[in-house]
Every structure is written in structure tokens, then in C-alpha cells.
Amino acid sequence: MVVATKAIVFSAIKYSEADLIVSCYTEIAGVKSYLLRNILKSRKGKLKASYFLPLTQLELIADHKNKGTLEYIKEAKINNPYQTLHTDIVKSGLVLFLSEMLKNCIREEETNQELYTFLENALHWLDQNDAVANFHIYFLLQLSMYLGFYPDASNIEQKYFNISEGNFQARNTNSYCLEGERIANFKSFFDIKIQAIKDIKLTKKQRHDVLELILNYYSFHMQGYQKPKSLAVLNQLFS
Template sequence: MIESTKAIVLSSIKYGDTSLITTCYTENYGIKSYLLRGVLKSKKSNIKAAYFQPLMQLQLTANHNNKGTLNSLKEVSVSHFYNAIYTDIKKQTIALFLAEMVYNSIKEEEQNSDLFKYLETSFLWLDTHTNCSNFHLLFLLNLTKYLGFYPELNVVKAPYFDLLEGSFSINNKPNAVSGENLSQFKKLLGINFDVLDQVDFNAANRQAVLTILVQYYELHLGSFKKPKSLNVLKAVFS
């Protein structure tokens, strides 16, 4: 069936000598993967390999098959052109890392308009704002609202945060965060990107909170794999 939808590129891998397999999160159909035959060779096609960089926002017309199978693209255009994500080294590194995180976190082939809107607007914010050193941290925390495990805030003053339960506790448990790391983690709770410049993380704080968030994802998503780009991100923001 030929269908049109907005999409955000999460992964592109080379297939053979001339083709790509790309996975996108689409507005209307959730996760979809596409086989782009000959896209690395053809210069005349209106579908360009450059369209499929991490987090690129596209408008697709596609032939969608049964779930779990590769689909084919008929037409592709860029729906939002980024000005800085692919030229600023920090933003480029964040984009690569977050594309992997989203790819490893979302598997559903079903519509979730609220989640798509969050992704779309968040990445546009990243592109247009200069203070982005903490963007990936708040993005990952707030993404858990759409994945179903945002922290419970009813006893936020408790001395421990249980990563497995996603709640604050007066009891220390094997997967609990406490002390200085917990104090830093709490700075992100309940805020949006517009006040992100008020969060005063140093490099060590940033690394500690990132480690907490990645562990949080690992504990709550059974098929989650730690991103290969994690070490690159840590190096850029160290």
C-alpha cells in the first residue's frame, strides 16, 4: 500500500555495494525499515543517500508491506532542514548518540503521534539553540514519559532513587542512586528545554547523570543495547 508520512531517520547501514537499509520513526506507522536499492550509486535518482543521516526529518511516500519486513520508498523530501546539527561537532555527536538511543528503545510499528511530536520538536530545538551540552540528558529523561517509566515524584525528597522501580525511596537497594549523583540527577526532574541553560553541570556531573540514565534504560527495556557512540559522546563532553 502506498502511504505518505513524516519520518525521522534513526539508522542507516550499507547493504551490498550500492544499497542502504534505513530505519525511521514515522509519524503514522511507528518504526519502519526501508531498503534503498542502488542509492549509493545512482546520481539521477531523486532519493539521495545524504537524506538518511541520523535524525534527518523527512517526508516519505512509501510502499509499506507486512510488519517486520523491509519496505520500499517511492519519494523522499526533507521536511525540516537543519542549520547546525551536521556542522557543529557537539550537536553532531549528540545526534548520533540519540539516534542510537531511540533506535534501541522503540520497536513498535504503530502510530504514536505524541512521541513523534516530541522527537520532532526536540531535535529542532537542538538545531536552533547554542547551549546544548546538557540537551541529551534532559531529552533522555523526558523521553521516558513516552516509554512508560518516567520517575515517580511523590516522595522526591527521599534519600534514594531506585532505578529498577523508577521511584524514590527511604531504603537503599542494589540499583539505587544516592548522595551527590542523586542531587545532580534531580536537577533535570520536571523541567523543559527552555530552562536547560540554568542547569549547572560540570563535566563530572554530566558523565554521572548520563551513566544513571543509560542504566535506567537498560533496566526498563529488555531488548535495549548500550549505544556504540556512548564513548564518543563522553569524550566530546569530558
């Protein structure tokens, strides 16, 4: 079935000498993987390898057979061209990290319009703004809402955060209850708009500690979670 859909690139892996296997999150069908034949050698084809950089937003004409095999892209063009996302060194590091997280966490081949819109808008904001040091923490916290395990913040004033239960509580009830400065800083990311993340003032170590906390939270609640390999690159950028 030939479809027209918007899509966000999660990854592109070289296959044989001239082919790419591309994983995309599509607006109409969730995660899809495509085989792009001879794209690394052909200069005259409709498809260019530069279209498939991580988190690029595309408009696709694709052939979806929906048989669990690799699909095919007939046409592609860039939708919402980025100005800084692939040229700014800090944002490029964030792109590598976030694309790896998204590929690990989103696997469903089904429509989720709210999630797609969130990703589209968040990436546009990242491209258009400069104060992005806290973006990945805010992004991952918001993403957990669409993945179904956003923390219960009804008792956010309490001292402890239980990463296994995903809630704030008054007492330390097990070894997964955390307290202290990192929990206070974590609380700063709740109930704010994305424009306000620049007002959260964290040292590099504090930011690292909050990121480690939310990644541990993901490891508890995301089946098949894998620690992102690009985390080391991200930590170097913010160290």
C-alpha cells in the same frame, strides 16, 4: 499500500555495493525499515543518500506492504531542514548517540503521535540552540515517559533513588538505591522546561555521572537494552 508520512531517520546501513537499508520512525506507522536500491551510485534518482543522515526529518511517499519485510520509498524530501545538527561537532556527537538510543528503544510498528511530536520538537530545539550540554540527559528522561517508565517523582524530596523501582525513597532498601551528589543533580532535570536546561550547572564529571545513572535506569526498564557504542564518542566530546 502507498502512504504519505513524515519520518525521522534512525539509521542507514550500507547493503551490497550501492544499496542502503534505512530505519525510520514514521508518523503513521512507527518504525519501518526500507531498502533503497542503487542509491549510492545513482546521481539521477529521486532519492539521495544525503537525505538519510541520522535524525533527519523527512516527508515520504512509501509503499508499505506490512508483511514484516523491507519496505520501499518512492519519493522523499527533507522536512524542517537543519542548520547546525550535522555540522556542529558537539551536536553531531549527540545525534549519533541519540539516534542509536532511539533505534535500540523504539521498535513498535504502530502510530504514537505524542512520541513523534516530542521527537520532532526536541530535535528542532537542539538544532536552533547553542547551550546543549545537558540536552541528552533531559531528552532521555523525557523519552522514558513515552516509553512507559518515567520515574515516579511524587517523593522527589527523599534521599535515595531506587533505579530498579524507579522511585525516590527515604530509606536504603536494596543495592539499587543510590544517593549523593549524582541524585541531587538528577533531580534538577525534573519538572523543568527544555529552555531551562542551560541553567543546570554541572561539571563534566557531574554530567557524566548523571548520564551513567539514567543509562543504568534504561538498562533496568528497557527490554533488550544495549549499551550504545557511540557513548565513547559522546564522552570524548564532553571530556
